[in-house]
Amino acid sequence: MNPMLNLWLIPVxxxxxxxxxxxxxxxxxxxxxxxxxxxxxxAAFAMALSVVARFSSLTLPxxxxxxxxxxxxxxxxxxxxxxxxxxxxxxLVVTGVGFLIHIYSxxxxxxxxxxxxxxxxxxxxxxxxxxxxxxxxxLLMFIGWExxxxxxxxxxxxxxxxxxxxxAGKKAFIVNRIGDFGxxxxxxxxxxxxxxxxxxxxxxxxxPLGAETAGAGLLTTIGILLMVGACGKSAQIPLYIWxxxxxxxxxxxxxxxxxxxxxxxxxxxxxxxHVIFERAPIALTVVAIIGxxxxxxxxxxxxxxxxxxxxxxxxxxxxxxYMFMACGVGAFSAGIFHLMTHAFFKGLLFLAAGSxxxxxxxxxxxxxxxxxxxxxPWTFWTMTAGTLAIAGIPGLAGFFSxxxxxxxxxxxxxxxxxxxxxxxxxxxxxMFRLWFLTFFGEYRGEAxxxxxxxxxxxxxxxxxxxxxxxxxxxxVMVVPLAILAVLSVIGGYVGVPGSLGGNNQxxxxxxxxxxGSAPVNAxxxxxxxKGTPEQETxxxxxxxxxxxxxxxxxxxxxxxxxxFGLAWQLYYRNPQLPDKIAASMSGAYQTLLHKYYxxxxxxxxxxxxxxxxSTRILWQGVDRKIIDAxxxxxxxxxxHVSDIVRHMQSGNIRSxxxxxxxxxxxxxxFMIWMGVR
Amino acid sequence: MVPLSYYLxxxxxxxxxxxxxxxxxxxxxxxxxxxxxxxxxxxxSFVAYAAHWHALSGQVFVFFVMVVAAAxxxxxxxxxxxxxxTRETLNVDQVNLxxx
Numbered sequence: 001m002n003p004m005l006n007l008w009l010i011p012v013x014x015x016x017x018x019x020x021x022x023x024x025x026x027x028x029x030x031x032x033x034x035x036x037x038x039x040x041x042x043a044a045f046a047m048a049l050s051v052v053a054r055f056s057s058l059t060l061p062x063x064x065x066x067x068x069x070x071x072x073x074x075x076x077x078x079x080x081x082x083x084x085x086x087x088x089x090x091x092l093v094v095t096g097v098g099f100l101i102h103i104y105s106x107x108x109x110x111x112x113x114x115x116x117x118x119x120x121x122x123x124x125x126x127x128x129x130x131x132x133x134x135x136x137x138x139l140l141m142f143i144g145w146e147x148x149x150x151x152x153x154x155x156x157x158x159x160x161x162x163x164x165x166x167x168a169g170k171k172a173f174i175v176n177r178i179g180d181f182g183x184x185x186x187x188x189x190x191x192x193x194x195x196x197x198x199x200x201x202x203x204x205x206x207x208p209l210g211a212e213t214a215g216a217g218l219l220t221t222i223g224i225l226l227m228v229g230a231c232g233k234s235a236q237i238p239l240y241i242w243x244x245x246x247x248x249x250x251x252x253x254x255x256x257x258x259x260x261x262x263x264x265x266x267x268x269x270x271x272x273x274h275v276i277f278e279r280a281p282i283a284l285t286v287v288a289i290i291g292x293x294x295x296x297x298x299x300x301x302x303x304x305x306x307x308x309x310x311x312x313x314x315x316x317x318x319x320x321x322y323m324f325m326a327c328g329v330g331a332f333s334a335g336i337f338h339l340m341t342h343a344f345f346k347g348l349l350f351l352a353a354g355s356x357x358x359x360x361x362x363x364x365x366x367x368x369x370x371x372x373x374x375x376x377p378w379t380f381w382t383m384t385a386g387t388l389a390i391a392g393i394p395g396l397a398g399f400f401s402x403x404x405x406x407x408x409x410x411x412x413x414x415x416x417x418x419x420x421x422x423x424x425x426x427x428x429x430x431m432f433r434l435w436f437l438t439f440f441g442e443y444r445g446e447a448x449x450x451x452x453x454x455x456x457x458x459x460x461x462x463x464x465x466x467x468x469x470x471x472x473x474x475x476v477m478v479v480p481l482a483i484l485a486v487l488s489v490i491g492g493y494v495g496v497p498g499s500l501g502g503n504n505q506x507x508x509x510x511x512x513x514x515x516g517s518a519p520v521n522a523x524x525x526x527x528x529x530k531g532t533p534e535q536e537t538x539x540x541x542x543x544x545x546x547x548x549x550x551x552x553x554x555x556x557x558x559x560x561x562x563x564f565g566l567a568w569q570l571y572y573r574n575p576q577l578p579d580k581i582a583a584s585m586s587g588a589y590q591t592l593l594h595k596y597y598x599x600x601x602x603x604x605x606x607x608x609x610x611x612x613x614s615t616r617i618l619w620q621g622v623d624r625k626i627i628d629a630x631x632x633x634x635x636x637x638x639x640h641v642s643d644i645v646r647h648m649q650s651g652n653i654r655s656x657x658x659x660x661x662x663x664x665x666x667x668x669x670f671m672i673w674m675g676v677r
Numbered sequence: 678m679v680p681l682s683y684y685l686x687x688x689x690x691x692x693x694x695x696x697x698x699x700x701x702x703x704x705x706x707x708x709x710x711x712x713x714x715x716x717x718x719x720x721x722s723f724v725a726y727a728a729h730w731h732a733l734s735g736q737v738f739v740f741f742v743m744v745v746a747a748a749x750x751x752x753x754x755x756x757x758x759x760x761x762x763t764r765e766t767l768n769v770d771q772v773n774l775x776x777x
Contacts, residue, residue: 651773653708657699 005051007064007081007134010091013044014126021123025116034106037119041102041126045095051083052092060084060512061200063136070139077197082136086513089336090133090268093343097260098126100480104351105252107477108358118158118250125151129261133268138187138197141269145183145233148262149176155257156249168245175242179232183269186225193218203275211279223276223283226269227290234266234320237294241599243317247309251354254309259316259350260343267323267339271332274514278330288328288412292419295321297596299426303433304592307364308353311434315390316346318423322405325416331408333510337495338405340506341397344491345389348484352383355473355481356438360445366437368446373439375470378478380439385485387435389492391428392560399557400492404504406556407497407549417552424556428563436571443470499549684725691718705760705767709753716746 017040025033061084070077083091102122109118128151132144149172157169190197194205212220230236235243246258257263270277270287277284295318302314319342326335357364359376373380389396392403402424409416472478494509496502570578582589591597648659695715702708720739727735757767764772 653769653772654700654703661696661700 002058002062003054005054005058005062005064005083006047007051007062007083008066010044010047010051010095011127011130011134013040013047014123014130016040018120018123018127021116022120025120028116030110030115033116033119037123038099038102038106040123041095041099044126044130045099048091048095051088055088058083063200075191075195077137077139079140080136080198081134082199083134084513085510086268086271086336087133089340089510091130093264093340094126094129094133094261097343097347097484098129098256100483101252101256101260101347101351104255104354104477104480105250107474108252108354109250112250118155121151121154121158122253122256125155125257125262129265132265136199138190138199138202141272142180142183142187145229145265145269146180148257148265149173149180149233152176152246152253152257152262155253156246158249158253162248165248168242168248172242172246175239176232179229179239182225182228182232184229186222186229189218189222189225199272206275206279209279211281213281216282217280219276220280220282223273223280224286226273226276227283227287230266230270230324231290232266233269234263234324235294235317236266236290236320236324237297240294240298240317241602244310244313244595247307247313251309251350251357254313255347255350255354258313260347263316263320264323264339264343267320267327267335270324270327271336271514274327274332277327284328284330286328287324288409288416291321291324291326291328292409292416293321294318295325295423296419296426297321299423299430301592301595302430303426304589305430306367308356308366308369308434308438309350309364311366311430312346312349312353315349315427315430316342318427319346319390322402322420322423325409325420326405329409329412329416331405332514333507334401334404334408336510337506338401341389341401341488341491344484345386345396345398345488348382348386348481348488349390351477351481351484352379352386355379355477356383358473358477359470363445366434368444369438370441370445371439371443372470376472378472378481382478382481382485383439384435385488387431389488391431391563392424392556393564394557395489395492397488397491399560400495400497403553403556404495404497404507407552410548410552421556421559425559425563428560429567432564432567433571436567440572441575497549497553499546499553681725681729685722688718688722688725691715691721694718703768703770705757705769705772708769709750709757713746713750716742 017036020036020040021028021033025036028036061082064081064083066079066081068076068078102119105118105122109115112118125148128144128147130144132141132148135141135144153169153173156172157166159165160169187197190202194202196202196205206219209219212218231239243258243263247254249258277287298314298317298321302311302318305311305314319338323335323338323342326332326338355376356369356372356379359372359379360369363369385396389398392399406417406420406424409420493502495504495506497504570581594600650656692715695711695713695718698711698714699708702711720742723735723739723742727733727739760772761767766772
């Protein structure tokens with residue numbers, strides 16, 4: 001018998017915080033708002049830790065039933081929570097990283113006029129995200145899914161008086177709607193064919209089914225539709241375009257929602273549905289290809305961006321691509337591993353970037369930074385840890401998780417591996433480019449203009465600082481940075497692979513969730529047709545596999561160092577060289593700078609026809625010529641008729657009397673005529 | 678015994694006089710008197726029928742009409758005085774503000 005965990009408290013606590021701050025925050029002091037926001041998000045984290053403490057004594061998966069929601073015949077959906085190893089990892093990432101970012105935000109947002117509103121939204125986001133990861137059925141998950149989208153919209157458009165922020169929020173919301181459409185249809189298909197949305201029941205009815213190796217069938221359809229949903233939420237091709245724009249939000253939001261947690265919801269959802277995907281090789285291939293392409297594509301864009309947050313945004317898209325690549329080759333636990341380490345180092349990088357932006361007074365253009373190494377040492381060192389981690393320098397978190405993904409994709413197909421490797425090189429290059437541009441060389445911004453930028457002061461609301469010059473962030477911001485830096489360094493040691501002397505505990509920990517569910521008739525399906533299942537490899541030729549894995553690791557380390565070397569060469573030793581290269585390859589450079597003109601392409605393909613169609617047909621045609629015309633013509637008609645009739649009302653009493661007399665004469669004549677008949 | 682038709686002709690004549698006076702005259706008091714004339718024309722036909730059919734209800738109606746006419750005279754004359762005080766005329770053609 002399982003002990004009562006009271007899982008429901010974990011999401012409800014932040015909700016209470018959101019409600020209190022949302023309703024009362026306007027009249028409370030900043031300190032009261034801070035206390036409430038931190039208390040409730042911290043309490044959620046503490047609850048998550050208490051779950052961890054009792055985790056070993058649980059029979060998994062643990063169910064918690066709260067209330068019934070929809071009951072229609074045999075179909076039922078409840079408010080119920082579900083805890084297994086996968087949810088636990090997500091739970092810890094969301095509450096832990098979320099709590100750290102809450103602390104950081106206290107320092108970052110302190111001068112913001114609507115401070116309470118920010119924390120109310122942030123807590124609301126926590127509530128929905130925790131609902132998403134704890135839900136025991138797809139519908140409750142969908143509630144969380146939509147809820148985080150709402151919180152994301154509210155926070156991207158936090159500075160809604162700025163036009164670009166407001167439209168970025170709308171863009172994120174609308175693009176996500178497209179993905180949600182796919183997700184919803186997948187849910188309808190599940191209801192239609194399996195009569196349930198509960199994870200247990202759905203997976204139980206799917207498990208006996210064989211893999212759809214012959215061609216696309218029901219599970220393939222569901223899988224691809226789920227992937228459409230994941231593409232929207234997790235910013236994959238072709239729906240990634242909202243994420244870079246989402247950087248209009250405050251930097252802690254970019255760290256929490258658009259790097260560490262919300263955007264990984266798609267990876268979580270795909271991993272949660274692994275039973276479906278394992279039986280749909282075509283859907284898995286789609287996932288892998290989308291992931292691989294996105295990883296590469298976004299990394300190339302990241303190389304040319306000059307806005308520090310945009311670089312990180314494209315990097316996030318690229319890393320999410322890695323996670324989907326892992327899922328696509330059946331290595332779900334590797335994907336979740338990368339999700340976790342990515343939450344650490346990308347959360348760290350965004351927060352550190354926020355600290356840099358804070359230091360230079362709202363400037364986000366890396367070309368106007370430089371030489372900040374000695375002036376903001378804490379930020380510099382923590383960001384260094386994050387950069388090394390994401391670049392895949394051995395010993396840090398990103399190295400282990402990325403390597404795991406590359407190795408597993410190598411087993412599936414060398415093509416994935418090769419693209420992944422090139423992406424790793426690009427990742428290392430653009431991250432060190434950012435690092436060198438920001439922290440090394442000479443300071444290129446306006447001298448001591450730090451806190452008075454007219455054009456940027458509104459951006460992060462630091463324009464009203466009373467002091468000038470570049471300065472280190474307050475402790476309340478530095479401490480979360482330091483904690484995340486430590487996690488970025490050591491976070492990978494939970495999953496040291498066998499070839500490096502570890503035993504990949506993370507993979508084993510998630511084992512019960514992902515193992516033993518592969519379809520019976522096609523053991524190979526999970527890892528793709530070309531791949532060899534890992535168990536088999538290990539069984540037959542463990543040494544060879546280990547040495548191949550070591551080779552792969554060595555290659556990816558070399559590639560990461562190459563990226564570092566190139567960035568060092570270009571942005572440290574010969575800082576004028578990049579401009580020359582850009583000038584000599586201006587076509588390619590412009591393409592990258594303009595993000596492959598994808599926004600323009602979508603604009604021409606979808607947005608403009610939609611706006612034109614709405615303007616010409618719906619507005620000018622239907623609305624103005626039919627609906628408005630009907631209303632206006634009715635009004636005009638009444639006016640014309642009364643224009644004629646009103647002449648009867650002359651104000652002359654004798655003419656009224658005449659009308660009365662004439663009227664009675666008519667009535668009398670009528671009556672006489674009727675009487676005669 | 679005067680036949681019923683005599684009364685009715687007289688009644689119709691009185692009513693027609695009232696209508697004509699109402700339409701033709703401009704003095705508001707004359708118009709008022711024309712209204713009384715019409716009412717009395719109607720009253721006459723009521724009593725004539727009542728006598729002819731030996732039914733009392735016609736006579737009762739006449740009393741109602743007379744009461745209403747008396748009340749009307751009181752209100753109407755008060756209005757006429759009020760109109761005269763503000764407009765200093767009794768010509769209805771000049772009392773024509775009540776229009777669009």
